[in-house]
Amino acid sequence: MGRAVAEYPLGIESLMLWQDLKTRTGRDTGFRRSGIVYAAFPGARLADTDGLMTADDGRAEPSLAASALAEAARDAGAVNLNNCAVRGLETKAGRVSAVGTAQGVIRCDGAILAAGAWSRLFCANLGIDLPQVRVRSSVLRTAPAPGGPDMALGNGRFGIRPRADGGYTITRRGRVPVQLTCDLLLQSSRFARGLVRNRREIAVTVDGSRMQDLRTPRRWQTDRPGPFEQDRVLDPDPQRRTLARAWRDVVRVFPALSGVPVVESWGGIIDVAPDGVPVIDEAPGLPGLVIATGFSGHGFGLGPGAGQMAAEIATGAATLIDPAPFRIAPVRTTQAGRTTSWPVHVPANAVTPGAENFLYRATIPLNWTPVRSAV
Numbered sequence: 001m002g003r004a005v006a007e008y009p010l011g012i013e014s015l016m017l018w019q020d021l022k023t024r025t026g027r028d029t030g031f032r033r034s035g036i037v038y039a040a041f042p043g044a045r046l047a048d049t050d051g052l053m054t055a056d057d058g059r060a061e062p063s064l065a066a067s068a069l070a071e072a073a074r075d076a077g078a079v080n081l082n083n084c085a086v087r088g089l090e091t092k093a094g095r096v097s098a099v100g101t102a103q104g105v106i107r108c109d110g111a112i113l114a115a116g117a118w119s120r121l122f123c124a125n126l127g128i129d130l131p132q133v134r135v136r137s138s139v140l141r142t143a144p145a146p147g148g149p150d151m152a153l154g155n156g157r158f159g160i161r162p163r164a165d166g167g168y169t170i171t172r173r174g175r176v177p178v179q180l181t182c183d184l185l186l187q188s189s190r191f192a193r194g195l196v197r198n199r200r201e202i203a204v205t206v207d208g209s210r211m212q213d214l215r216t217p218r219r220w221q222t223d224r225p226g227p228f229e230q231d232r233v234l235d236p237d238p239q240r241r242t243l244a245r246a247w248r249d250v251v252r253v254f255p256a257l258s259g260v261p262v263v264e265s266w267g268g269i270i271d272v273a274p275d276g277v278p279v280i281d282e283a284p285g286l287p288g289l290v291i292a293t294g295f296s297g298h299g300f301g302l303g304p305g306a307g308q309m310a311a312e313i314a315t316g317a318a319t320l321i322d323p324a325p326f327r328i329a330p331v332r333t334t335q336a337g338r339t340t341s342w343p344v345h346v347p348a349n350a351v352t353p354g355a356e357n358f359l360y361r362a363t364i365p366l367n368w369t370p371v372r373s374a375v
């Protein structure tokens, strides 16, 4: 929920793939269908007590899932090269023919660029102007604690997800700092609509990322170390004030969590597309290169479906769903950028058959009286 309508089919397919991953890989990804609630609590921007619950939605554990998938790929014959930067691509007759890496050249018929927030930079050296900006985001993790929600929940101020270890992962929603970088300025016409539409939820800030942005080369030779070797990990400091506010709001809604230790907080970079919808498409003017990026903060959930569709495009197979909303275009003509508003009316084809999707009327804390679905 709260996503672009065009993303729903990919989300639904991904959910079904998540469900099967344990059987397919023989490994635990931490996935469970625990439901997600989008709620509005007093003081939040939305109406006081309305909420939406998708009972069949799920959650998984990134720390388990990433290694489970990497190991399963290796078992199936894939070779994982860790700490090995890809510097660029080689072409033959205008088509991708090899990938140039820090450990040598790998001949191939095609490649998938799934480089997250590094994708725009990688594309720049290929002469492809990929619409994407980097946005810093932060989360915190609590120690195991009873008394909080048993399903993932978001409201106008925070998002909270129960973890397999009994603690919670928490982030801030509703007032998210977006760093004013040179790259954002350069792409201001692309992002203006999204910034204006989400103006109540965004605070544009200036920090050190502007200087780092200026220092990063946009062109480099692929036979020597490039920007991916200089800056291997994007792990900015967490936004402590933002997280402190989120934690304060969480404790206000779930007083039982008061006094629970926050054991870790960390920052990351989100690869944001102008309309919040990822790109999964063959690169313009470069046959053999498929780009899968711009997940705009939804890429963990969408990962299984997005990965399968990227592979299908790369191999010329029929795709899981209609790929049109995910095409690369200067301005997308689908309704990709339309996000669900409140209350949410979910298109009939976006509801998994048999799923229980309710519009809920809520009292705090989470004493739900369901109002049978209007969705």
Ligand SMILES: Cc1cc2nc3c(=O)[nH]c(=O)nc-3n(C[C@H](O)[C@H](O)[C@H](O)COP(=O)(O)OP(=O)(O)OC[C@H]3O[C@@H](n4cnc5c(N)ncnc54)[C@H](O)[C@@H]3O)c2cc1C
Residues within 6 Å of the ligand: 084, 085, 086, 087, 114, 115, 116, 117, 118, 119, 122, 137, 138, 139, 228, 232, 266, 267, 268, 269, 270, 292, 293, 294, 295, 296, 297, 298, 299, 300, 301, 302
């Ligand atoms: C704080 C935070 C919270 C989030 N919460 C959620 C959430 O609740 N739900 C959700 O669905 N999503 C969430 N996300 C978003 C999610 O993590 C991303 O959408 C997802 O990781 C994107 O996957 P990806 O494979 O496209 O890119 P990434 O996960 O960024 O992976 C790209 C990989 O490519 C590698 N790479 C890049 N360039 C090169 C190169 N030249 N050579 C070799 N390797 C390269 C990088 O090292 C990296 O390992 C969150 C993100 C952040 C930062």
